[in-house]
Amino acid sequence: MQLIVEKIAKLYGERIVFSNLSFTLESGKIVILAGKNGSGKSTLLKILAGITRPTVGDLSYQDDNGQKFIPQNKQIGFCSPYLNLYLHFSLEENIRFFNKLRGTEYQPDWLERSGLKDRSYDLLKNYSSGMLQRAKLLFAVTHSPEILFLDEPGSNLDDSGREFVAEIVKRQKERNGMIIIATNDNVEMEMGDQIVRLD
Amino acid sequence: MFAWIKQVFSILEKDIRSEFRQKYAISGILMFAFVVVIAVSFALSGIKPGPRFGAILFWITVLFADLAGFAHSFIKEEEEQTALALKLCTEPAVIFWGKMLFNVFLATVLLVTIIPLSIIFLGLVTDHWLDFILFAFFASLAMTVGTTLIAAITAKASGRGPLFTILSFPVLLPVLIVAIKATYAILSGNTLMEQLNELITVISYIMLKGAIGHLLFEQVWQDASK
Numbered sequence: 001m002q003l004i005v006e007k008i009a010k011l012y013g014e015r016i017v018f019s020n021l022s023f024t025l026e027s028g029k030i031v032i033l034a035g036k037n038g039s040g041k042s043t044l045l046k047i048l049a050g051i052t053r054p055t056v057g058d059l060s061y062q063d064d065n066g067q068k069f070i071p072q073n074k075q076i077g078f079c080s081p082y083l084n085l086y087l088h089f090s091l092e093e094n095i096r097f098f099n100k101l102r103g104t105e106y107q108p109d110w111l112e113r114s115g116l117k118d119r120s121y122d123l124l125k126n127y128s129s130g131m132l133q134r135a136k137l138l139f140a141v142t143h144s145p146e147i148l149f150l151d152e153p154g155s156n157l158d159d160s161g162r163e164f165v166a167e168i169v170k171r172q173k174e175r176n177g178m179i180i181i182a183t184n185d186n187v188e189m190e191m192g193d194q195i196v197r198l199d
Numbered sequence: 200m201f202a203w204i205k206q207v208f209s210i211l212e213k214d215i216r217s218e219f220r221q222k223y224a225i226s227g228i229l230m231f232a233f234v235v236v237i238a239v240s241f242a243l244s245g246i247k248p249g250p251r252f253g254a255i256l257f258w259i260t261v262l263f264a265d266l267a268g269f270a271h272s273f274i275k276e277e278e279e280q281t282a283l284a285l286k287l288c289t290e291p292a293v294i295f296w297g298k299m300l301f302n303v304f305l306a307t308v309l310l311v312t313i314i315p316l317s318i319i320f321l322g323l324v325t326d327h328w329l330d331f332i333l334f335a336f337f338a339s340l341a342m343t344v345g346t347t348l349i350a351a352i353t354a355k356a357s358g359r360g361p362l363f364t365i366l367s368f369p370v371l372l373p374v375l376i377v378a379i380k381a382t383y384a385i386l387s388g389n390t391l392m393e394q395l396n397e398l399i400t401v402i403s404y405i406m407l408k409g410a411i412g413h414l415l416f417e418q419v420w421q422d423a424s425k
Contacts, residue, residue: 051286053421078287084280086213088220100209101288103202139284 001027001063001146001178003048008057010043017043021057023196025178027146030169032189033182035198041182042080042151044198048180049078049149061147074102077145079136081152087125091116091135094124095142104143114138114164129156134164141168147178154185166191206289210297214272215304223275224305228268232313235260240320247322250386257317258378261339262371264309269346270363272298273354282354286420295416299347299409306343310335323386330391331382334398338378341404345370348412352419374404 002024009019017040025031033041046052048059050071060068085094091111099106111117114134119127124135133156140148153165169191172179181188189195218225239248239256248256276282285294314332317323325331349367353359381397391398 049287051283073288073290076287078283080283082280083283083287085284086217086281087279088217089213093216097209097213098284098288101206101285101293103206 001061003059003061003147003178005048005059006057008047008054008059010040010047011055018198021196021198025180025194027178028173028176029193030173030179030181030191032192032195033180033198034184034189034195036184039198041198042082044196045080045149045151045180045182049076049147051078071147074104074143075146077140077143077148079140079150079153081155083136083139085124085132085135085139088123090123091120091127091138094135095138098139099143102143107142107144110138110142113167115160130158130161133157134161137164137168141172144175145177147180148172149180149182151182152185153181153183154188162187203293206293207296207300210285210289210294211300211304214297214301217275218301218305224268224271225308227271228264228305228309229312231267232260232264232309233316235263236313236316236320243321250325251383253317253321253323253386254379254382256321257313257323257335257382258338258375260313260317261309262342262375264313265306265339265342265346265371266364266367268305269302269343270350270353270359272301273350274359277354277359291417291420292413294420295347295351295412298351299344299412302343302347302350303340306339307336310339325386326388327385327390330394331385334378334381334385334391334394334401337398337401337405338374338381341374341378341401341408342371344405344408344412345374348408348415351412351416355419370408374401377401 004024006022008021010017021044033044035041043052047054061071062068086097089097095106095111111120114137116131116134116138119131124132127135133153137150137153140150148168150165150168153168154162157165165188169179169181181192183189217223236256276285314335346367349363349370353363353366356362377397377400381394384394385391
């Protein structure tokens with residue numbers, strides 16, 4: 001699978017976030033989107049995930065046979081600081097609900113790996129910020145997506161949380177899935193096989 | 200198709216469960232209906248309003264209770280930043296119809312509450328209760344479809360609260376007029392069959408607004424996140 005990005009630009013009003021951006025991403029490789037604050041990493045991630053559109057330019061996904069396709073919801077995993085889960089539901093309820101919506105199977109082993117199994121029946125409003133970040137990571141991975149987008153995945157996480165992120169990335173790579181991470185964290189950047197700089 | 204319906208009901212189930220935990224919309228709607236009916240009852244000091252004013256009071260109360268609560272299901276997703284998670288998991292039409300069903304649920308709860316209150320405090324009487332309830336259900340459904348459509352359009356706008364009310368009023372006005380006219384007739388002794396034109400108008404409105412919502416919501420949902 002490939003993601004081909006051709007001369008895309010994003011403008012908010014008259015402000016140019018980024019312009020003339022072209023690159024190709026391949027599955028099985030860890031791609032890092034790097035750049036200073038406000039350089040458009042999160043915006044680019046949203047464009048690649050199909051959440052928002054570029055102002056100009058084009059991007060397309062191609063399967064192994066070179067056929068273009070539009071990824072379905074169940075093929076995409078997405079975690080970002082501006083995405084929230086339902087705080088008045090437990091983690092278990094959130095995961096089940098979102099998997100029901102996607103029409104995907106819930107992979108329960110992820111819950112154990114996240115370190116949240118003992119608290120999975122607590123309402124998310126009682127979680128710490130680090131636990132919420134782990135819950136968001138679970139939202140992104142429990143349905144085994146083919147394309148995984150992680151925006152600042154290590155934010156608010158302790159060492160074991162960061163190990164959880166590393167395990168997610170490792171497993172996605174082993175499955176030959178596509179992984180795109182927007183980050184400024186040096187440790188996370190070291191995981192990358194390819195870096196797209198937005199500076 | 201079956202999977203699509205299952206997803207719509209998942210949204211409905213989630214919203215009902217969320218509502219019973221947070222009491223976000225239902226308490227507002229019911230309190231509004233209760234306060235209006237009781238206040239009008241006190242203002243009338245025991246005088247029965249008659250079929251014309253009874254019909255007007257009934258539908259004005261339903262209209263403003265709808266406006267007080269029906270935007271919440273969309274607005275809450277925006278305010279709590281959960282809309283993106285929904286968007287990542289399913290297609291826009293599923294979200295639209297799931298929210299619509301939730302508002303139908305709220306409208307039914309409102310009717311179940313307001314009809315007995317109106318009988319007790321406003322002295323609404325008719326020989327054709329089944330006709331009255333059936334028409335009230337369809338007219339309320341029409342208002343629900345109209346308000347859900349406007350709620351979907353305004354949810355991502357700044358100043359969405361006032362905008363929702365301002366935009367809803369002209370959209371709901373035709374239903375309100377037809378509903379008052381037919382309810383007045385039923386309270387005056389007519390049957391629903393004699394008000395068939397009004398019933399057909401209301402059902403046509405439901406189908407038209409439902410189709411518009413189904414077609415437009417994807418654009419609203421997509422464009423607002425640009």
